[in-house]
Amino acid sequence: MPTCLQYGQANVIRFDLPETSILLDRPGPTSEPIDDPAAAVAAGLANPIDFPPLEQAITPDDRVVLALSPGVPSAEAIIAGAIYALTEAGVDARQIAIIHDPSETNLAGRDLTIGLPPDMAEQVQVVAHDPNDREKLAYLAANQQDQPLYFQRDIGEADVVIPIVCLRGDRILGQHGFAAELYPTFADEAAQQRFLSIEAHENATARQQRIDEAEEASWLLGVTLCIGVLPADGGEALDVLVGERSAVAARAKSLCAEGWEFAVPQRADLVIATIAGGIEQQTWENVGRALDSASRAVTDEGAIVICCELEQPPQHSIQRLAAGGTNQEARREVRRDCFMDTLAADKLAELSESHSFYFRSKLEPEVVE
Secondary structure, eight states: OEEEEEEBTTEEEEEEOOGGGOSOOOOSOOSOOOSOHHHHHHHHHHSOBTSOOHHHHOOTTOOEEEEEOTTOTTHHHHHHHHHHHHHHTTOOGGGEEEEEOHHHHHHHTOOTTTTSOHHHHHHSEEEEOOTTOGGGEEEEEEOTTSOEEEEEHHHHHOSEEEEEEEOOOTTSTTOOOGGGGTTTTTBOHHHHHHHHSHHHHHOHHHHHHHHHHHHHHHHHHTOOEEEEEEEOTTSSEEEEEEEEHHHHHHHHHHHHHHHHOOOOSSOEEEEEEEOBSSGGGOSHHHHHHHHHHHHTTEEEEEEEEEEOOOOSOOOHHHHHHTSSSOHHHHHHHHTTOOSTTHHHHHHHHHHHTTOEEEEESSSOHHHHO
């Protein structure tokens, strides 16, 4: 049975196996990606879900921030559609800022305003968030746990903040609800570490506290309108939801389940997991998510293959696994970490005790070994 698996931007693995040996072939959503993400955003802002049209919800004098969370498919086109809609509603391009997480955008060398005319692109401010730069943070309030809430300064001082988020299912490794795409992504380092801890993932009480913290921060900031992008197979945009934040979150939950969740009829001895999409999708966080998904489908002593185009060198927690010592010792150290790759490192250490791994990437062989 001929089978093709796509990974990265355009790489394909082709192989021929007996039909009886393939227990499940699940590439992702079967619907085609949308042809024009920019037009979809503009149309969504003209008629948002449970929210007034953009031209009724904004004034020309408003300072507007588009907060781009990591991993958004077709981000440049989504941003272009939003900015076109804002300027059509009377907002001066000089009053618009794009705030992004530099961990992916600098890596990819992307121009987030490439979808705009050059004269408009020059007027839009593009800012990389630095959670360690206290001068670039603004105090918002103390939350119900008396923890100080800090946001990136442009976000904290804006009249209107519109998050642009990647819509993911609740079962995805490291998810803390819809609001967490804004907070702590654009908060201070202390807040980010609270969400990146192993406890915040494994302990139900701690996880709910983080979900509530993110929701409260978004509410205190006054965020109501948002843009959510559902990923398609291959890293493109499958759908765009624009509207009131809770309404978008509710609709996204069913769409994510329909497109990306599935039941495994039987665990397999070999599971091949791929990470499709551009370089913004080729991250250690997504490697961790792929491992977590594969672990639900593989037998207890089976093998997992990860195919991706990751070229980012191992960092922080991943490096601990390669630093020597026993796997158990390394995992104890990892579980005290609070870094972006901590969950991926812990999942790798957990599964390596009973599974075999094969890793195809752009990393040098000696790094993988």
